Amino acid sequence: MTKDSLSETAALRALLSETSDTHLLAEMLGFVADRLMALDVDQLCGAGAHERSDDRVNRRNGYRSRAWETRAGRVDVKIPKLRKGRYFPEFLEPRRAAEKAMTAVIQEAYVQGLSTRSVDDLVRAMGMTGVSKSQVSRLCGEIDERVDAFLNRPLEGEWPYLWLDATYIKVRRGGRIVSVAAIVAVAVNLDGRREVLGIAVQPSEAEVFWDEFLRSLADRGLRGNRLIIADDHKGLKAAAAKVLGATVQRCRVHFMRNALACVGKKDRPIVTAALRTAFDQDTLAASKDHWTKLIDAFEPRHPKLAELMRRAEEDVLAYKGFPKDHWPKIHSTNPLERLNKEIKRRTNVVGIFPNEAAVTRLVGALMLEQNDEWAITRRYMTLETVAAICDTDPMDPAKIAAL
Numbered sequence: 001m002t003k004d005s006l007s008e009t010a011a012l013r014a015l016l017s018e019t020s021d022t023h024l025l026a027e028m029l030g031f032v033a034d035r036l037m038a039l040d041v042d043q044l045c046g047a048g049a050h051e052r053s054d055d056r057v058n059r060r061n062g063y064r065s066r067a068w069e070t071r072a073g074r075v076d077v078k079i080p081k082l083r084k085g086r087y088f089p090e091f092l093e094p095r096r097a098a099e100k101a102m103t104a105v106i107q108e109a110y111v112q113g114l115s116t117r118s119v120d121d122l123v124r125a126m127g128m129t130g131v132s133k134s135q136v137s138r139l140c141g142e143i144d145e146r147v148d149a150f151l152n153r154p155l156e157g158e159w160p161y162l163w164l165d166a167t168y169i170k171v172r173r174g175g176r177i178v179s180v181a182a183i184v185a186v187a188v189n190l191d192g193r194r195e196v197l198g199i200a201v202q203p204s205e206a207e208v209f210w211d212e213f214l215r216s217l218a219d220r221g222l223r224g225n226r227l228i229i230a231d232d233h234k235g236l237k238a239a240a241a242k243v244l245g246a247t248v249q250r251c252r253v254h255f256m257r258n259a260l261a262c263v264g265k266k267d268r269p270i271v272t273a274a275l276r277t278a279f280d281q282d283t284l285a286a287s288k289d290h291w292t293k294l295i296d297a298f299e300p301r302h303p304k305l306a307e308l309m310r311r312a313e314e315d316v317l318a319y320k321g322f323p324k325d326h327w328p329k330i331h332s333t334n335p336l337e338r339l340n341k342e343i344k345r346r347t348n349v350v351g352i353f354p355n356e357a358a359v360t361r362l363v364g365a366l367m368l369e370q371n372d373e374w375a376i377t378r379r380y381m382t383l384e385t386v387a388a389i390c391d392t393d394p395m396d397p398a399k400i401a402a403l
Contacts, residue, residue, distance in 0.1 A: 002322075029076045033068070037089050041080045044087060061085045085189040142362065143220060147364035150371070151198050155217070158224025159197070161326075161390045162246070165230065165336045166205060167343050171353045180356060181205055182363050183213060184339060187222070192379035192386045194335075196367040197222065201356045207235025214243040226324060226389055229330055230257075232315070250315035252279065253332040262305040271305065279331075284320035291317065323385050335380075342366060 025236060038049070041060060047053035063078035080087060166181040181204065184199040197217055202209040210233065225246040230236055231254045240246050248384060260268045274294055283289040291313055299306040319331045329335060343363055353359050374380075 002114055019348055026075050030077060031069075033075065033077050033089070036091070037080055040089060041082070042088060044082065044085075053231060054192075066092065093254065114280075131373065142363060144357075144362055147361060147368060150368045151360075151364055152220065155197060155221035157190050158190055159222055160224055160226045161229065161330055162187045162197070162222075162225050162227070162244075162337050163229045163333055164233075164236070165333045165340060166233070167340050167347075169201075169347050169353060169359055170351070171356055173355075178203070180359065182343065182359055184336060184343075184363070185213075185217060186336060186339070187225075188222075188381055188386060190383075190387050192381040192383045194374045194380045196371045196374075199360065199363055199367060199369060201359050201363075205233045205235065207239050210236045210239035211243060214239055218243055227318065227330060229276075229319075231333060232312075237315070247318050248315060248317040249330060250312060251332045252316060252319075254332060255312055255316050259308060261304055262308055263302050267302070271302070278317075279402075281320075282324075284317060287317050287320050288313070300395070322389065325385055329381070335398060339367070339370060342370075 029291050036383075041142060045056055045058040045060065045138060047056040059082070061081045061083045063080055066079055068075040068077050073165045077092070079089065079092070102117075108304055127223050163186045164183060166183045169182050170177055170181045171180050176290075180204045183198070183200045183202060186194055187197050188194055198213075198220075200209075200216075202213070222244070225244045227249055228236070228240050228244070228246050229249045230250065231251045237248045239317065240248050256272070256275065260271060263271050274297075278290040278294060295306045295309050298309070307336055319327055322330060343366060347353070350358075350362070
């Protein structure tokens with residue numbers, strides 16, 4: 001056994017004998033972390049501490065302290081510094097943006113007195129031993145700077161397809177708990193790639209708020225939009241026509257739910273199958289013709305369904321005026337379903353947000369990460385078909401459908 005091994009063994013035995021049970025695990029983690037970092041630095045320097053060697057390529061230059069929050073509690077570690085370059089241990093890799101945002105939201109809620117059971121349980125599960133207001137401000141400022149830069153970046157080129165969807169989140173406002181709509185905008189550019197264009201936290205889905213959000217996107221450079229895919233949001237259709245001059249496609253999935261609510265339980269399988277036959281037609285004209293026949297067939301027995309179909313025909317079948325290859329992706333807001341589930345998963349943990357800025361911080365950080373993932377994956381649509389849409393007159397759906 002070497003001299004270093006003997007000294008380490010003695011130190012570990014002393015640790016076991018002198019440390020109380022409550023702090024033993026944290027102290028042992030600190031001991032192991034220090035040893036791992038020492039071994040890493042030995043390899044980077046080409047020699048051990050105070051060792052003379054012709055293979056030495058670098059030297060130590062002191063330490064910097066860092067608090068390592070673990071499930072065993074707070075561990076104070078000293079990270080070695082080098083004269084050349086920088087060393088940071090892998091096991092202390094900085095949190096991802098979304099994880100930092102989650103931590104910031106929880107800490108801010110705790111500092112402002114919102115100590116609900118769920119927040120307390122999560123804080124303990126993360127191994128946090130306490131937080132000060134200065135730490136919260138510092139962490140929030142770092143996240144906000146990155147999120148704001150992402151959400152306000154210039155939008156270049158044309159964006160033929162735009163998906164919009166809203167998720168409702170509870171926020172504390174003026175001593176009351178209210179629900180606000182967190183709206184996410186995702187679009188496809190001329191390269192056929194998806195990007196998150198922006199988010200908005202709004203008190204409702206009235207036309208004035210849709211108008212404000214769409215104008216903010218237009219001011220940042222959004223142009224070339226041909227189709228907006230969204231649910232039947234109040235005021236969106238008018239705002240879309242006024243601000244972007246785009247057609248609105250009503251989400252087919254949400255329409256089916258509304259349609260089935262108009263009929264009895266026994267008739268729902270028949271109605272579902274009948275509506276799908278209209279959607280399965282190969283052309284817009286054929287779908288409209290079949291749609292009219294279904295309205296006439298439903299009128300005597302299901303007048304509410306027939307009236308709903310009359311009002312929704314143009315919006316639900318709007319996607320049929322675009323290339324057939326794109327139909328599976330533009331007939332509903334399903335492409336946003338995964339994003340909404342992730343937003344719900346994160347926001348449900350928090351429960352009630354202390355303010356709207358905290359919502360923007362967390363949702364914005366999540367969208368920033370998602371945008372980075374999309375940037376390195378394959379195209380969502382083929383480059384040729386997307387570019388052809390922008391070269392075609394948007395008022396002539398027949399030419400678009402012929403692509």
